[in-house]
Amino acid sequence: MARQKTTPEEIKQALKKEIIRLGIQDNPSRTVYQKKYERGVAPSPNNAIKVTGMKWQDLMIDLGFEYDGKKNSGVKDGRDYTALKATRYNYDNPEIRKEIMNRVVNVIRENNYTKPIDLEKNLKDKSGISYTTLRRHGFKWEDIIIAYKEKYGEPVVPLKQNERISWNQFSNKELLDIITKIVVDHKFRSINDYRINMTGKKIAPSIPTLNKRFGTTDPELWRMIQINGDLPIK
Incomplete structure (x- = not known):
C-alpha cells in the first residue's frame, strides 16, 4: 500500500516542534536548522519549503516566529555562533520552558554533570543559555534534577565511586x-x-x-x- 503523503500542515507542525527543541525559535536560521535538525524525524528545510510552497522566511513568520536574515550571519573563526546568540526566550510560555528544561537535562546527561556548579561553568557553552539566566527565570536545581529523573529513571549522581556526593x-x-x-x-x-x-x-x-x-x-x-x-x- 502506498505511503500517505505528509500534508503541509503536518510539515509545519513538525518543523515548529523541531525548531523549539533546538532552541532557535528566537531567530530560526535555516543554516543552523540544517546543521542540527534530527534527520529521519523532523523535516528538512528543502522538504518543508517544497511541501508548503513557501519561502523559509515566510514559513517562519507563518509559524509565529520572528525572523531576521541579517542576524543569521554570525560566523566567526570558522564557528557558527547564531545558535548561541538566540537566547531571548519567552520564559512565560510553558511549552518553551519545557523545551528549555529538556535541553538542560540532556546537557547534564551527555556531560555527566552532577552538581549546580557544573551548569554554572558550562551550560552557556553547551546550550546557549547561562545557568544564571535560568535561575533568574525560576529554574531551580531541585526542579532540574526531578526532571532528569522523570526522563531517565535515575537520579543525578557522580559516576566515580570515589567521589563524595553533596x-x-x-x-x-x-x-x-x-x-x-x-x-x-x-x-x-x-x-x-x-x-x-x-x-x-x-x-x-x-x-x-x-x-x-x-x-x-x-x-x-x-x-x-x-x-x-x-x-x-x-
Whole structure:
C-alpha cells in the first residue's frame, strides 16, 4: 500500500516542534536548522519549503516566529555562533520552558554533570543559555534534577565511586527516593539495617544527615521510607 503523503500542515507542525527543541525559535536560521535538525524525524528545510510552497522566511513568520536574515550571519573563526546568540526566550510560555528544561537535562546527561556548579561553568557553552539566566527565570536545581529523573529513571549522581556526593544538591523528594531505592534494593527491614550496612559508604546519605534534613527521628524516618516505597508497615 502506498505511503500517505505528509500534508503541509503536518510539515509545519513538525518543523515548529523541531525548531523549539533546538532552541532557535528566537531567530530560526535555516543554516543552523540544517546543521542540527534530527534527520529521519523532523523535516528538512528543502522538504518543508517544497511541501508548503513557501519561502523559509515566510514559513517562519507563518509559524509565529520572528525572523531576521541579517542576524543569521554570525560566523566567526570558522564557528557558527547564531545558535548561541538566540537566547531571548519567552520564559512565560510553558511549552518553551519545557523545551528549555529538556535541553538542560540532556546537557547534564551527555556531560555527566552532577552538581549546580557544573551548569554554572558550562551550560552557556553547551546550550546557549547561562545557568544564571535560568535561575533568574525560576529554574531551580531541585526542579532540574526531578526532571532528569522523570526522563531517565535515575537520579543525578557522580559516576566515580570515589567521589563524595553533596546531598545538599538534592531536593527532599529526590533524597527520599534515593534512600527508598537503597532500602528496597538491599531488602532492609529496619532503619538499623540501613545504618549497619550503609554507614561510611559514599553513595548513601547517613542516618544523621537524613534526620537533620527531614527533621525526623529514626522511627519517623523509617515510616517515611515505608510509605514512599509502598513497603509493608508492621
